[in-house]
Amino acid sequence: MAYKTTATTKGGRDGRSSLEEGKLALAMALPKDLGGSGDGHNPEQLFALGWSACFGQAILVLAKKHGLDGQAAKVTCDVALNTTDGFSLAADIKVALPGADPAKLQALVEEAHQICPYSKATRGNIPVTVSIA
Structure with a gap:
């Protein structure tokens, strides 16, 4: 294996996702097109x-x-x-x-x-x- 990374999400599409390394963490949100707020990433x-x-x-x-x-x-x-x-x-x-x-x-x-x-x-x-x- 040349490389491996790990991501964890709590709360699904309206939760928070982060990389184990701590370099990236994103608020997740259901897109407006699907009835969500769209105030995050998907x-x-x-x-x-x-x-x-x-x-x-x-x-x-x-x-x-x-x-x-x-x-x-x-x-x-x-x-x-x-x-x-x-x-x-x-x-x-x-x-x-x-x-x-x-x-x-x-x-x-x-x-x-x-x-x-x-x-x-x-x-x-x-x-x-x-x-x-």
């Missing part, structure tokens, strides 16, 4: 943050192989919570890299989706679209 936001950062690192690792400079890449991850037929997630990842050849960028994004740990963890479990912007 798991979908945190998942989107983590996935966009992780996917961005995969872009950086692979960019040179594809003849691109990944430093300027911008990864946007939309995470949706669906409430029809129970609860489920869906994600849409868009990668923008100004001035990049679209074919090279598309190949890079597809390969990044294969190695990103978040992409691996969700593969076959939730609908995910990956595209270039």
